Amino acid sequence: MEKVRLGIIGIGGMGTNHARSLLEGKVPDIELTAVADVRPERLEFAAKELSKDLKCYDDGKKLIDSGEVDAVLIATPHYFHPEFVEYALTHGVHALSEKPAGVYTKQVKEMNEVAAKSDKVFAIMFNQRTNCVYRKLHEMIQSGELGQLKRMNWIITDWYRTQSYYDAAGWKATWAGEGGGVLINQCPHQLDLLQWLCGMPTKVRAFCHNAKWHDIEVEDDVTAYLEFENGATGVFVTTTGDAPGTNRLELTFEMGKIVCENDKLFYDKLSESVLTHCKTEKEGFKKPDFTRIEIETDGQNEQHIGVFKAFANKILGKGELIAEGAEGINGLTLSNAMYLSSWLDKTVEIPFDEDLYLAELDKRRATSKLKEDKGIVFDTTGTY
């Protein structure tokens, strides 16, 4: 195989954005050959506006069975991601799933079990892992130079969305169509990075406020307290209601503090471990000395293109993935735990009872109302 022939399942906002990038040749090892969507108007759009050479299918499984593709990118609403991943991997086709991996961990665990038995490549679109600041931070943490994690604070409140965003797609911001709000739609990136950088928390206490800033069923404002195995604690704050909002990740380690904001990394590097200093310093108020350093990175931030390139490289035997598909369950475990904590009004330990989670989600799905689909597709450009 010289080039990977790729099909996109779900040619809405994100699918279209990916299609345009691929048709513009931004990923030389991938050729977009086919698209699938359940809405005929999206297929008409693809044939007319994207490329007349695209094969169009009204069902993603028909696309997978067509023989026209070696791999698929799944950009449907989240509930369908596991179903198409499983179908692709068991029918000889590589799969790249959009985030999140699915809506509830039970569904994603089953998908991962199927994937584990397949020899096809399974990846997930965690494009923010390509950002040089997060890659550099990951490298520093892995090296051990920062010592143990003490505290993590992430204020990620720059996911502003208007009411018209929520009104446009019938499935979005409904329990039945999407399975949640800001945690399941916007935050899978940060929840993945959180676990990638800090490891998995063991306890979560969250407060998810439904419809605080928008006329929707689901949460648009969340504050969560986290505990890690080593005793480190964290706070994660998110909303789609604040403008201009903040994206500030502050990690406190034994050897100093890292602040990641505005795509820059600052390190207040201590002259010695704060834990050792605490035990040995004779003066009661004296802090350890520190130097503020702006950490240099390689400046590379390829986002979705980087994930596609790595996916193609893996298939062609030339490199490794940005994120293995099976890793999608970690961030999803965090969002599920946050919902469960909020719904039960108590602290949730990880791993939590997945059947209970599904039963609680089903209660909400039972009374959920999909909105009228206005057929509006927002051009999903930029960094997500």
Ligand SMILES: NC(=O)c1ccc[n+]([C@@H]2O[C@H](COP(=O)([O-])OP(=O)(O)OC[C@H]3O[C@@H](n4cnc5c(N)ncnc54)[C@H](O)[C@@H]3O)[C@@H](O)[C@H]2O)c1
């Ligand atoms: N990685 C990122 O940066 C990023 C950004 C935006 C969206 N996304 C993800 O992409 C996915 C799609 O989001 P969107 O904003 O493009 O939504 P959208 O509503 O604009 O597009 C979804 C498309 O899927 C189609 N569809 C629905 N059910 C289908 C099915 N069973 N089979 C085939 N097609 C089906 C719809 O008709 C629609 O055209 C979501 O999971 C979202 O989280 C990822």
